[in-house]
Amino acid sequence: MLEYVWLIPLFPLIGVLINGLFGKKIKNEAVIGGIATLAVVGSFVVACGILFQLISMPGEERHFEKTIFTWIQSGTFKADIGFLVDPLSAVMLMVVTGVGSLIHLYSIGYMHGEEGFYRYFTYLNLFTFSMLLLVSGNNLLLMFVGWEGVGLCSYLLIGYYFHKKSAGDAGKKAFVMNRVGDFGFLLGLFTMWWFLGHNYNVWTINFRELASHADLIPAGGVATAIGLFFFLGATGKSAQIPLYTWLPDAMEGPTPVSALIHAATMVTAGVYMIGRMNFVYIKSPTALLVVACVGGATALFAATIGTAQNDIKRVLAYSTVSQLGYMFLAMGVGAFTAGIFHLMTHAFFKACLFLGSGSVIHAMHHALHHVHSDADPQDMRNMGGLRKKMPITFLTFLIATIAIAGIPGFAGFFSKDEILWQAFSNPLHGEVNIVLWAFGAVAALLTAFYMFRLVFMTFFGETKLSEKAYHHLHESPAVITIPLICLAILSVLGGYIGMPKLLGEVLGGMPNYFEHWLEPVFAYSNNYMAHSLPGAHGEHSPALEWGLMGVSVLIACCGIAFAYALYIVSPTIPEKFTSAFPALHRAVYKKWYVDEIYDFCFVNPCKALGGFLWKGFDVVVVDGIVNGVAGIVKGFSGILRYSQTGYVHNYAYGMVLGTVVIVAVYVFR
CATH class of the missing domain: 1.20.5 (Single alpha-helices involved in coiled-coils or other helix-helix interfaces)
Structure with missing residues (x-):
């Protein structure tokens, strides 16, 4: 099955060609949406076959390269159109194709009746193709092609409603800010290529060849420069400070696009890139510290903004920026496995949340249309009491919210707790670890608060709709609710493959399968850290880990309780607070005036x-x-x-x- 890895990006590309060339003539929405969805489902099936074959192989042999043809050759330098299959790319392929398939299916129902239906699915397949190329390419140049492809597709999809000035401006903003980051990516690529080639005659950009020559990259200056250049690219693509402001504005696109961008594709590219280049970053504590500090600061900063937003999609957008900060915090403390683990679990519950918000908006738009109201269907202040009318949407949304809040038993708890523990106990950053942990802990408190604020304002309390409009509210069709159910199940079960060691021992010695799975990819970094960093061999008390785990759970529960008190028990308090502190509320509502x-x-x-x-x-x-x-x-x-x-x-x-x-x-x- 490994030989057929090239089929994974090929299927969505075929969907692009069919719908792009003939979609306007086909006109039938079921056919257009079916072609696009089956293309990604086909990629998912091949990815599953590859995953099972990798599982059957010994850990040290879990890698395979398939070269299609030589793309560029000059002297000893060669860049291929080729694909790399290993545990890391397998995880990304499963996430992109699995979650992407559900989003495509959901889109058939959500985009029904939209003008340019074929154009939407053409762009969506092109987006998926670009992301699959990015995560499966076997060299940096091919990764960059996919990197630029998702940037182009984000511009096309964010600006899908191009007749609206706000949508056009948002698309241009995303395009320009990503170009700033992409300049850094290219500087990193050129710096590493020139350094290895000029000094050691190693003219290569192939990932496995670069990893095999990792010892040639000296610790310190060169590794720091390369790492920071690449991280600049990651800040643009994955929306970190200071290049994060495009992502909230990306809400101008259709809701399924938001789910695809925020959960499964584009914004995870920077995290994947750092994971793939881990052998460079581990050589530079300085670069890792910058990554960790930016990630922690972004997690906290974006979480503060999320507490005051009223647009349901914008709350989720700032939640994405914050959760991406967690992933970079993990990468910056050398916990590469924890960062990729949170990338995976976040894809499950964030896709569920965005698609759930789309279900709510779909129902609100329908109800308001029937009473000829011009109220905003995305404003949570116009909602309330929706759980009675939309039980499936409510239940799946609640499950995903519990997961992102970090409540034990749900996927988000396992990955977020691992990041907080690694931020506190890693041997890289000394006393700064306390600050990094504090950033993550306060962000976790705010996350639990603003996410349950969203749930309470949307699904609980008295409805803000008129009686006639409320009567027209209804649950979304099966084509929308089935993806929600699947993602809600993954939001519960997806974390158990990465069970922390302490919990695994309590449950009878259950191992951390995810850590063992990715161990061959991060073997160099783990060995380097173990032999080169002081304190790397130090063992922390299990009582300390249990204690920090308890603190993280308590923090999440406090955030939920605070939201419950303000929006269920005493719903007049938020208004009194904003009246008492208007300047503070205005600053947070205006996103600290960064724009x-x-x-x-x-x-x-x-x-x-x-x-x-x-x-x-x-x-x-x-x-x-x-x-x-x-x-x-x-x-x-x-x-x-x-x-x-x-x-x-x-x-x-x-x-x-x-x-x-x-x-x-x-x-x-």
């Missing part, structure tokens, strides 16, 4: 410079020179044209006058 600061510092000066270069330099200088030359020529031509009158006696007079002048010159010189 305004960026506009003042970067956007408006760039616009002013562009306006000057247009009206000042281009119009005055460039056009002035061109038009001035033309004016001079025209002036001389206007004078000279009088010498061509068409009258013979004028020409005779000119000849006589010329003769006189010539004679005079020779006579009187």
Whole structure:
């Protein structure tokens, strides 16, 4: 089955060609959506076969490369169109194709009746193809092709409703900010390629070849430069400080697009890239510290903003930014397995949450349309009491919310708790560990609060709709609820493959399957850390780990209780708080004015410079020179044209006058 890895990205590409070329003529939504969905399902089936074959192989042999053809060759340098299958890429392939299949199926029902239905599924398949190319490519250049592909598709899908100015602006914002990050990715690629080639004649960008030459990369300066360059690319693609502001604006796209971007594809690319390049990052504690600090700060900063948002999708958007911060926090403390584990569990519950929000918006839009109301169907202040009308959506949404809050027994608990433990106990950053853990712990408290605030405002309490509108609320069709049920089940069960050692011992010695699975990929980093870092062999007390685990659970419960008290027991308190602290509430609601600061510092000066270069330099200088030359020529031509009158006696007079002048010159010189 490994030989057929090339089929995984090929199937969505075929879907792109069919719907892109013939979708407008097909017109039948079921056929268009079916083709796109079956393409991704086909990729998922192949990915499952590859996964099972890898499982049957010994751990040290779980890798396979399939070269399709040589893409670029110059001297000893060669870049192939080829695919790498190993435990890390297998996880990513399963997440992208599995969750992506459910999102495609969901989209058939959600996008029913939309103009440009075929265009939407063409873009969605192209997005999936690009992400699959990114995670399965066997070299950095092929990864970059997929990296740019998902950037293009994000622009197309975020701006899907291009007739709306806000959607067009959001698409352009995502495109531009990602280009800033991509510049860093290229700098990292060129730096590593040149350093290894110039100093050791190792001209390669193949992942396995780079890993085999990891010892050639010296600890410190070079590894730091390469790591920070690549991380700049990750901050753009995975929406970390300072390049995160495009992701909340991506809500302008259709809700299934938000689920695909936020859960299974684009924003996880930066986390995957750092995991793939772990042998570089482990050589630079400085680069790892930057990654950890940015990740922890992003997790906390985005969580504060999520507490004051009223748009249901925007709350989830800032939740995504915050959860991505957790993943980078894990990567920055050398817990690469924990970061990838949270990437996987987050894909389950965040996709469920976004698709659940889409189900709510779908029902709200239908109800408000029937009463001709112009109320915003995404504003949670217009909702309330929806659990009675939408029981499946409510139950699946509640399960995913419990998971993201980190309650024991659900997927999010296992991965988030592992990150918090590693942030506290890692041997890399010394006393800074306390700060990193505190960032993650406070972010966990805020996450539990704002997510249950969302649940209580949306599904509990008295409805804010009119009686007639509330009567028209209904549960979504099966094509929407079936993906929700599947993702809710994964939000519960998905964490048990990564059972922490302490809990595994309590349950009869259950091993951490996920850690063992990824061990061959991160073997170099684990060995390097064990032999090169002071304190790496230190053992922490099980009582300490149990204690921190209990603290994390208590933090989550406090956040839930706080939300319950404010939005169920005493729902008037939030209004009183905002009245008492209007400036604070306005600052959080306005996202700490980051967009305004960026506009003042970067956007408006760039616009002013562009306006000057247009009206000042281009119009005055460039056009002035061109038009001035033309004016001079025209002036001389206007004078000279009088010498061509068409009258013979004028020409005779000119000849006589010329003769006189010539004679005079020779006579009187």
